[in-house]
Amino acid sequence: xxxxxxxxxxxxxxxxxxxxxxxxxxxxxxxxxxxxxxxxxxxxxxxxxxxxxxxxxxxxxxxxxxxxxxxxxxxxxxxxxxxxxxxxxxxxxxxxxxxxxxxxxxxxxxxxxxxxxxxxxxxxxxxxxxxxxxxxxxxxxxxxxxxxxxxxxxxxxxxxx
Numbered sequence: 001x002x003x004x005x006x007x008x009x010x011x012x013x014x015x016x017x018x019x020x021x022x023x024x025x026x027x028x029x030x031x032x033x034x035x036x037x038x039x040x041x042x043x044x045x046x047x048x049x050x051x052x053x054x055x056x057x058x059x060x061x062x063x064x065x066x067x068x069x070x071x072x073x074x075x076x077x078x079x080x081x082x083x084x085x086x087x088x089x090x091x092x093x094x095x096x097x098x099x100x101x102x103x104x105x106x107x108x109x110x111x112x113x114x115x116x117x118x119x120x121x122x123x124x125x126x127x128x129x130x131x132x133x134x135x136x137x138x139x140x141x142x143x144x145x146x147x148x149x150x151x152x153x154x155x156x157x158x159x160x161x
Contacts, residue, residue: 041055089115123135
């Protein structure tokens with residue numbers, strides 16, 4: 001009796017490896033992906049008249065990002081890039097927060113250069129929303145982020161970090 005169970009377990013393990021190697025679509029329409037980039041979207045039936053599309057990074061409580069090597073001028077943050085990782089030695093630059101994001105959206109401006117910035121980064125809005133907290137980041141330390149959270153009801157970005 002132990003031998004057939006061991007064979008079944010080995011076969012299941014082997015099939016699991018085979019499923020993980022490539023995306024597989026079953027007859028029911030279920031898609032299995034072994035690796036996710038965080039940029040994929042999932043359609044969610046919320047039981048109401050509307051079907052919602054949700055990014056995978058939100059489901060798994062992760063954050064998307066955009067690496068930016070620009071060291072001056074204006075950097076337009078998109079909704080798909082929740083953190084701007086500034087990888088160049090920024091002197092003076094402006095980072096525009098995304099217009100009308102979802103309620104609770106978190107946006108970060110991060111010094112990913114490795115040394116402290118000696119200039120000023122201005123955080124700005126491109127719509128009618130406002131910023132509560134500092135919109136002028138002077139001498140942002142290496143490895144730190146200024147983070148803002150959006151509240152849709154009042155159209156306000158609050159600096160939370």
